Amino acid sequence: MKPLFVPLNANPYDQFADGTKTDELRRYGPRWNENTCPTGRKVTLSRGYGKKNRMSGVIWRFYKQHGSLFGSTYKESIKRIYGTLDIEIAVISITNLEKIENV
Numbered sequence: 001m002k003p004l005f006v007p008l009n010a011n012p013y014d015q016f017a018d019g020t021k022t023d024e025l026r027r028y029g030p031r032w033n034e035n036t037c038p039t040g041r042k043v044t045l046s047r048g049y050g051k052k053n054r055m056s057g058v059i060w061r062f063y064k065q066h067g068s069l070f071g072s073t074y075k076e077s078i079k080r081i082y083g084t085l086d087i088e089i090a091v092i093s094i095t096n097l098e099k100i101e102n103v
Contacts, residue, residue, distance in 0.1 A: 003042035003056065006092075013047040016055065016097060025074065028064050028088035037062045037092050045097070054100040061093035 006024060008016070015021030026032040037059055047053035067078045067085035079085055 001038075001041055003044045004037060004059070005044050005046065007046050007049050010047055013045060013053065016045055016094070017099075022093055022095065024092045024094065025078065026090045026092065027082060028090040032090035032092070033064075034062060037090065043092075043094055044100070045094070052102055055097045056100055057094040057097040059092055060095045061091075063091050064088050065091060 008024075012021060012024070016024075030036075039059055039062060041059045043057045043059055045055045045057065065088070067075070067082070067087045067089050070078065070089070075085060078087070078089060
């Protein structure tokens with residue numbers, strides 16, 4: 001299975017890079033679910049869609065949770081991005097991050 005490509009905005013990418021973020025939240029559905037995000041699948045995190053600023057890692061946990069069941073910080077982000085808390089969210093936990101050197 002190819003590594004899962006996860007494009008990120010600058011702030012979340014930097015949080016993964018400095019170790020303050022380990023979970024990526026996406027709207028649960030055809031792109032982000034148990035089949036596309038199995039435990040052990042390799043991941044490529046990218047700061048945007050360019051070839052620079054990439055990290056590789058591994059999914060160590062995946063679960064689905066209703067938006068209304070998160071803590072206040074996550075709830076604010078979910079509401080801001082999706083406009084509602086009445087959705088299912090895919091929580092993708094990523095570990096073993098290493099910077100990919102551009103050759």
